[in-house]
Amino acid sequence: TKEPMLHDEL
């Protein structure tokens, strides 16, 4: 995947 993502992990 190359889409910018929301990083919901620590």
Added chain:
Amino acid sequence: MNVFRLLGDVSHLVAIIILFLKIFRSKSCAGISGKSQVLFALVFTTRYLDLFTSFISIYNTVMKVVFLVLSYATVYLIYLRFRSSYDSESDTFRVEFLLVPVAGLSFLENYDFTPIEILWTFSIYLESVAILPQLFMITKTGEAESITTHYLFFLGLYRALYLANWVWRYHTEGFFDQIAVVSGVVQTIFYCDFFYLYVTKVLKGNSKLTLP
């Protein structure tokens, strides 16, 4: 949030608290690599810039702030408050050999060529190798206090639990973060040798870990 992720986060928190309390209570950072702790503070700083840009949950925000505060407090204890106990002569890993390739790679392989995303990627790559100065220091001195090995155990366990979390998330929600997963595998591999020594030596009652 699944059980592996939660246990991973708890393990990470336990590791950081163990280290902080070990130094704070003994008033000594003997055997601890200040370089690794600076790298971890840098990891949290570059990863958690999204505290200012996006809100995920109360849990997420609180944990990020706690990790940031504790990592900087630990660096403060090592380099300022208990500096006289810092064993700089054994903490000789050349961190530029980590920082330069990691910085380069984060520019080359990332999800989006924006400053915040490149810094996030940098933090993921850097975390995977940030423990190396500490492991190098133990190899050099040939020993580690058992409390230091408990710290390393929980710190290694955290990313191993995240691997289980990623397998779980892939199957339940199709989530796959390639950069984090590959780095997480690399990071966990670095701990395997230590895990073996921890189980065979420390858990069998040795007061400290001595290398064969």
